[in-house]
Amino acid sequence: MILTGPTIRREVQSGRINISPFRLEHVTSNSYDLTLGPGFVRYTEEIIDPAKPNRYHTFHAGPEGIRLGQGDFLLGHSAEVLGSDHYVPIIHARSSVARLGLFVHVTADLIDIGSHGNVTFQLFSTLPITLTPGMRIGQVSFWKPLGKVELYRGKYQGSRGPRPSEVYKDFWSDTDKR
Amino acid sequence: MRGLGQLTIEPFDASQLNPNSYNYRLGPKLGIPVFAADGLEFEFIELPEEGYVLKAQTVYLGHTVERLGSNYFAMSLIGRSSLGRLGLFLQVSANLGHTGSCHQWTLELVAAKPFRIYPQMKIGQISFWTNAGHVDLYREGYSSFDDPQVSKLL
Numbered sequence: 001m002i003l004t005g006p007t008i009r010r011e012v013q014s015g016r017i018n019i020s021p022f023r024l025e026h027v028t029s030n031s032y033d034l035t036l037g038p039g040f041v042r043y044t045e046e047i048i049d050p051a052k053p054n055r056y057h058t059f060h061a062g063p064e065g066i067r068l069g070q071g072d073f074l075l076g077h078s079a080e081v082l083g084s085d086h087y088v089p090i091i092h093a094r095s096s097v098a099r100l101g102l103f104v105h106v107t108a109d110l111i112d113i114g115s116h117g118n119v120t121f122q123l124f125s126t127l128p129i130t131l132t133p134g135m136r137i138g139q140v141s142f143w144k145p146l147g148k149v150e151l152y153r154g155k156y157q158g159s160r161g162p163r164p165s166e167v168y169k170d171f172w173s174d175t176d177k178r
Numbered sequence: 179m180r181g182l183g184q185l186t187i188e189p190f191d192a193s194q195l196n197p198n199s200y201n202y203r204l205g206p207k208l209g210i211p212v213f214a215a216d217g218l219e220f221e222f223i224e225l226p227e228e229g230y231v232l233k234a235q236t237v238y239l240g241h242t243v244e245r246l247g248s249n250y251f252a253m254s255l256i257g258r259s260s261l262g263r264l265g266l267f268l269q270v271s272a273n274l275g276h277t278g279s280c281h282q283w284t285l286e287l288v289a290a291k292p293f294r295i296y297p298q299m300k301i302g303q304i305s306f307w308t309n310a311g312h313v314d315l316y317r318e319g320y321s322s323f324d325d326p327q328v329s330k331l332l
């Protein structure tokens with residue numbers, strides 16, 4: 001079941017949803033609008049290999065923003081710290097941003113219950129676009145889980161700023177043959 | 179819910195469980211798009227152990243190792259955040275798995291940058307969703323195939 005805007009507001013006030021800073025005017029019918037933070041990550045590898053660490057550089061955008069070309073891929077982050085031990089957050093682009101051809105996540109929209117931090121946006125632009133820190137870029141909805149809850153204790157817990165992938169750390173599990 | 183027989187994940191490994199989803203693996207077959215004179219075709223290969231590099235911004239067809247399904251829940255197949263952070267799209271905006279289907283799912287893979295994939299890698303995640311209303315089980319279309327299935331529109 002998806003939470004409504006008034007319920008999101010109530011659950012933030014009761015502490016069962018963590019959104020900080022929280023602005024009342026960002027609450028919509030079924031979501032909360034997320035703001036773009038100033039930090040970005042760009043991978044510098046020719047070929048991305050998930051089995052190995054991939055080199056990247058980190059930079060900050062000024063108030064004039066950054067220009068993404070067609071087909072660019074960058075990591076950004078939400079200005080807000082976000083999380084819940086009671087509901088499952090799912091992130092989305094704002095439709096106004098999607099209408100400009102920008103993906104804010106690369107098919108990984110589900111945030112684990114119990115994960116708290118800045119959201120890392122996976123920014124993929126299908127058209128040239130300028131992104132400005134402080135713009136409302138995404139939205140988060142909250143979903144009620146079914147069954148016993150085991151909270152997230154993974155490697156991205158407590159993220160601040162854009163968090164590059166650390167998949168190489170557990171790319172092959174112990175049960176894999178190689 | 180798996181213990182209650184309400185959903186199928188086969189083979190199942192508890193280490194692949196997340197708080198709200200299960201990480202599925204990439205199966206051995208990959209469909210590579212070929213632009214022939216009379217239109218688009220897919221050529222199928224076995225993924226080599228050392229991996230295979232996807233060209234940027236091209237769609238490839240893969241499949242899950244696991245048979246995944248449920249007669250009780252609807253499903254959503256999406257990518258993993260660890261691979262999304264590297265620019266790998268899983269399922270091209272068609273993430274909904276219908277209640278009643280159970281098979282190795284066809285995966286649509288699109289990488290933002292050239293990307294090396296390996297057979298058996300944990301590539302995406304599946305979540306299960308409660309239905310509201312009467313359930314008519316899905317028993318048609320692509321629901322019975324284990325190999326990567328090319329679009330019927332081709």
